[in-house]
Amino acid sequence: MNILITGAGGQLGQDCCTIIGKTHTVHGRTSGQLDITRPEQVQREVQTLRPDVVVNCAAYTAVDKCESEQEVCWAVNAQGAAHLAEACATEGARLIHISTDYVFAGNKPISEPYREQDPVVPLSAYGKSKLAGEQAIADRMDDFLILRTSWLYGMGGHNFLKTMLRLAMADPERTIRVVNDQYGSLTWTMTLARQIRQLLSSGLTGIAHATAEGSSTWYAGAKYFLESMGVAFSLEPCSTAEYPTPAHRPANSILENSLLKEQGMNLMQGWQQDIDAFIEQYRSTLLT
Numbered sequence: 001m002n003i004l005i006t007g008a009g010g011q012l013g014q015d016c017c018t019i020i021g022k023t024h025t026v027h028g029r030t031s032g033q034l035d036i037t038r039p040e041q042v043q044r045e046v047q048t049l050r051p052d053v054v055v056n057c058a059a060y061t062a063v064d065k066c067e068s069e070q071e072v073c074w075a076v077n078a079q080g081a082a083h084l085a086e087a088c089a090t091e092g093a094r095l096i097h098i099s100t101d102y103v104f105a106g107n108k109p110i111s112e113p114y115r116e117q118d119p120v121v122p123l124s125a126y127g128k129s130k131l132a133g134e135q136a137i138a139d140r141m142d143d144f145l146i147l148r149t150s151w152l153y154g155m156g157g158h159n160f161l162k163t164m165l166r167l168a169m170a171d172p173e174r175t176i177r178v179v180n181d182q183y184g185s186l187t188w189t190m191t192l193a194r195q196i197r198q199l200l201s202s203g204l205t206g207i208a209h210a211t212a213e214g215s216s217t218w219y220a221g222a223k224y225f226l227e228s229m230g231v232a233f234s235l236e237p238c239s240t241a242e243y244p245t246p247a248h249r250p251a252n253s254i255l256e257n258s259l260l261k262e263q264g265m266n267l268m269q270g271w272q273q274d275i276d277a278f279i280e281q282y283r284s285t286l287l288t
Contacts (some may be wrong), residue, residue, distance in 0.1 A: 001070075001200060004029065004051040004093075006036055006084070007058030010099065011154035012189040016055055017217050019193040024200070025049065029192045031058060036080035037086075047088040052252050053094040053200050058082050059130070063102070063245040066126040082135030085140035094143045096196060097135055101150035101184065102127030102209075106250020113215075113256035116148075123248040134207070145199060147192075147210045151221075151253045151254045154189030155282050161186070161275075164222045165229060165286060172232035180219035182235030184253030185211040188274040195260075195267045204263060209255040212271035224272060231284065 001024045007013040008028030008174055017028040027049050037059050042122075048056065061064065066073040081097060088095045104114050105121040110288045137144050151157040166175050176235055187210075195210050199204065216224070219237040226233045260266035279286070 001025070001052040002050065003027065003200065004046065004049050006034055006054065007031060007054050010057055011061075011157035011159065012152060012192060013057035015154055015189040015193040016057060016196060019190065020055070020197045020200070021199055022198065028066075037075040039083040042083040043087045043090070043102070046091050049092050050091060053096060054084060054088055055196060056081065056095065056097045058143055059098065059235045061126070063124065063126045066124065066129065067246040070125050070129075073125055074132070077129035077137060078132035082140065085144065088144075089141040094145075094200075095137060095141065096145045096147065096199060097137055099134070099146050099148045100127065100130045100254055101148060101250060103131045103134065103148065103254040104250060104253075106252045107253045110252055110254070112207045112252075113254040114252070115256050115258045116208070116209055123250075124248060140239035141264070143205060146207045147186055147196070147199075148207065148255060148256060149163065149192055149209070150211050151184045152189055152192070153186060153278070155285065156189070160218065161222070161225050162286070163189060164226060165231065167244035168226055168231055168233035169287075170218060173234065175234040175236050175245065176222075177238040178219040178222050178280040179234045180241050180242055181239050182216045182251055182253065183215050184219055185213070185215050186221045186271045186275065186279050187212040187268070190278070191269055191274055192265065198265060198267055202208055202263075204265065206259070206261070208259040209257045209261060210268060211255045211257065212268055212274050213257075214270045214272070215254045216271060221271070228275060229283065246273055
């Protein structure tokens with residue numbers, strides 16, 4: 001298949017190019033190479049490449065900056081998604097679009113994960129822009145698959161786990177305070193890329209959740225990762241109230257991969273298993 005991957009410079013985009021490129025013809029485009037906020041660029045690229053599938057990994061994901069840079073956030077996450085949907089609909093391409101747990105309010109009891117059919121009530125500028133992107137796609141085409149995921153990490157960019165490691169290695173005696181009342185699933189971009197590859201020609205449409213299985217808090221996830229890395233560290237749990245941020249963050253970001261499981265297509269693994277595999281593959285690089 002002929003695949004166009006937008007946002008190819010990000011951690012998920014990089015892993016998608018690697019994984020999907022093993023079995024398909026891939027055209028990876030960074031934001032500098034293809035600006036999805038410019039409809040003429042998008043239309044021209046899709047017309048030229050004539051992809052079977054467009055995988056949209058491009059997004060403005062600086063969640064706190066989205067509160068003060070809402071125009072930029074909206075241009076990428078909402079209007080950019082609309083431009084891709086219009087181009088794909090015109091050229092007959094399938095669109096796989098990456099969305100987020102932030103479309104939910106996050107106020108369900110922790111024992112109840114969010115499923116695809118649950119009401120969406122975004123409480124942050126980022127979440128509102130991503131929901132608008134979902135709706136723009138659904139309004140413009142039929143052959144689309146929106147994958148909601150959460151708490152991504154990989155080797156190709158900045159993320160929570162790499163930040164924790166950098167802080168611990170810089171000063172093992174320093175106590176790092178980490179939020180312990182927000183729950184979600186740390187999801188390795190490599191595993192998500194494998195899931196996306198499986199879904200390219202699946203015919204599955206609509207909205208599906210795709211996160212690692214199981215859940216933890218940020219504190220528990222950081223502790224597991226640093227212990228597994230074998231580095232000295234000092235962590236202290238804290239509450240969301242003790243660590244205020246400009247953007248509202250859901251207390252419950254746990255997503256259930258209901259649709260993928262119903263269709264027998266779920267490739268997502270337990271979050272600890274993914275961290276173990278991530279460390280096995282990249283430990284020496286992470287420590288340099």
